[in-house]
Amino acid sequence: MESFRCHVCHQQSVEINPEDEGPRTCPECEKLLERAVKEVTERIGNPTPGPGRPHHDRHRDFEFVDEITIKMVPRYKTSGMSGDEWRVASRVELMFKGQVVGSRSFGDMESAAKLLSWVLMSPEESPEEGESLSTKVIRREKGRCDQVGCEDPATSVYLKKRTYSRDGVMSESALEPEYKRRYRHFCQRHATRGDCGLDDADDNYILLAGPGQSGAHPSDESPSVFGGILHLAPK
Numbered sequence: 001m002e003s004f005r006c007h008v009c010h011q012q013s014v015e016i017n018p019e020d021e022g023p024r025t026c027p028e029c030e031k032l033l034e035r036a037v038k039e040v041t042e043r044i045g046n047p048t049p050g051p052g053r054p055h056h057d058r059h060r061d062f063e064f065v066d067e068i069t070i071k072m073v074p075r076y077k078t079s080g081m082s083g084d085e086w087r088v089a090s091r092v093e094l095m096f097k098g099q100v101v102g103s104r105s106f107g108d109m110e111s112a113a114k115l116l117s118w119v120l121m122s123p124e125e126s127p128e129e130g131e132s133l134s135t136k137v138i139r140r141e142k143g144r145c146d147q148v149g150c151e152d153p154a155t156s157v158y159l160k161k162r163t164y165s166r167d168g169v170m171s172e173s174a175l176e177p178e179y180k181r182r183y184r185h186f187c188q189r190h191a192t193r194g195d196c197g198l199d200d201a202d203d204n205y206i207l208l209a210g211p212g213q214s215g216a217h218p219s220d221e222s223p224s225v226f227g228g229i230l231h232l233a234p235k
């Protein structure tokens with residue numbers, strides 16, 4: 001037997017056999033988790049917003065635009081006055097999870113490429129369609145995998161145990177109070193989150209619905225070139 005810090009409160013120590021896989025949670029936190037899972041599972045299927053309903057928690061790597069294309073688009077101009085001709089414009093399309101959420105046209109490829117960073121900084125000014133980029137993103141995001149760059153439907157829903165800041169500092173427990181409860185969902189391919197991160201790691205999630213982990217797709221696995229991440233737990 002070995003002694004570990006509880007995963008959730010990081011205070012109580014837990015005696016377990018180190019060969020045992022599985023969560024290292026103290027009995028007190030285990031009880032809180034059980035209750036939260038029950039309550040959240042009931043509410044997650046209920047579309048009515050309200051107190052106690054868990055928030056969807058965007059992934060830390062979230063991007064409003066995850067793909068950009070620039071292409072020349074021909075247009076046949078007709079005019080009784082000056083005659084008809086083919087005109088072209090360079091069209092920048094901003095995509096999110098496989099759908100166009102914003103666009104802007106320029107005279108040629110060079111202008112489009114030069115002004116790309118400006119388009120990205122002010123995508124909401126994209127004038128062509130009435131709806132704002134963020135509204136389109138929110139609609140497209142619903143029910144889709146939280147892995148950045150994946151557009152597949154989410155099949156597994158996880159409750160987050162805790163929320164960590166980017167530098168690994170633990171903030172409040174995601175269990176209590178109710179309004180702090182957050183969930184994420186992933187498709188089958190991305191249901192396994194790995195053991196390296198803190199905020200987005202298998203150990204920080206509890207399966208609420210769906211099949212859960214099933215092993216990453218073999219072609220997705222590649223050794224990191226950056227090495228490891230230092231785990232910092234408060235004393």
Ligand SMILES: [Zn+2]
Nearest residue numbers: 006009026029
């Ligand atoms: Zn605990």
Ligand SMILES: [Zn+2]
Nearest residue numbers: 145150187190
């Ligand atoms: Zn996915």
